[in-house]
Amino acid sequence: MRFYEKLCDELMDKIPEKKLAELPRGYLALGDIMIIHLERSLYKYKTEIGNACLKLLPYMRTVLLEKRIRGRMRRPEIEVIAGEKRTKTIFREHGCEFLIDFSKVMWSGGNKAERQRLVSIAKRGEVIVDMFAGIGYWSIFLAKYCEPKIIYAIDINKDAIELLKTNAQLNNVSDKFEILEGDCRKIVPKMRIKADRIIMGYLDRTERFLKYIKSIVKPGTIIHLHRNVFERESIEERILKVLARNGIEAEIMDARVVKSVAPRVYHKVFDIKVKKC
The missing domain is CATH 3.30.300.110 (Met-10+ protein-like domains)
Incomplete structure (x- = not known):
């Protein structure tokens, strides 16, 4: 039953x-x-x-x-x-432990398969930028299982940042992180690094944040852009145009549905590869 x-x-x-x-x-x-x-x-x-x-x-x-x-x-x-x-509890997913406070941050159980997929395609030694890191929804798994060189984890929510620091400690991966509190639109353009992988785990018109990544991409950088999309909405061309306006030539390698979030509205992730910049 x-x-x-x-x-x-x-x-x-x-x-x-x-x-x-x-x-x-x-x-x-x-x-x-x-x-x-x-x-x-x-x-x-x-x-x-x-x-x-x-x-x-x-x-x-x-x-x-x-x-x-x-x-x-x-x-x-x-x-x-x-x-x-x-409102606080500790839970486990895919062998990782998380402290969460539901009065301060969210967690989506519907993203499990996408987290597994991300871990399966990330490569050892990568420089990763997580622009909307939260409590480590994506980056804790990458830090634990993919042996990155470093993960720059950014979030504007102070409570999420404190939980992320705790979760990095719980999983013994603090040394894999540089945790940055603030607005990614201000932080990312000032970074003096080149990213192998960028995670944009935001869902509301996420393509508007693409103009801030120009200085940290290189040919071969992979961008995982998450976005809520209506059933018949096509935004691939829009994403590529935003990138082109900012001097980045790219291709969309894959676009997949992560989960349904409302009637005829879907959380999708677009895997984008930078070709020239």
Whole structure:
């Protein structure tokens, strides 16, 4: 029996029957914290729903309701609706440990396959720039499994930077990082390095950040540009035009869907190779 069906059975006599169809079909569980989304019409029953989740998943200690994501730092608006009153936990993925605080930063479980793919194609000894590093969503895995020369990890969110430092320590890879707090648009143009690989793990019109990488690319640099794209939207030509306007000739080697984020909207990643600059 699926989670939704079990939840309906558990709440049959606790919320109006007509509301059962609005219950969540899934959840995100990391460590001992469970995160759910609810329709606003269910907010008045959030305590009952949270307690039912704990009963169905007794190894969870806290249930969080994620209401929305706010601001340019993508800070979650969350509420503890059942269990222990906390938002921090430690969890493991692909052999790496992470400390996360869900009141301050996000984590996408739907990116697992892409993280594995990235690790499989990165090469030993690379200089990597992670322009939106967060708590190490991409770079911790690269540091642990790909033997990079150095990873320059940048983020504007102070809380994410502190968590990234902790996560580098947890995984014994602090020596692989130079962690930089601030706006990548100001930091990257001042860097005196040439990158083998650039990760742009931002989703909102990410191509607007391409103009800041001119000084750190070289022929052969690989750029992984992440972006939310509508179902019939084609942005490959736009990406190449932005690069060309900034003196970078490139080719798109691959474009793949990472996950669905909304009806007819997809998180895609574009693998771009610099040819001339």
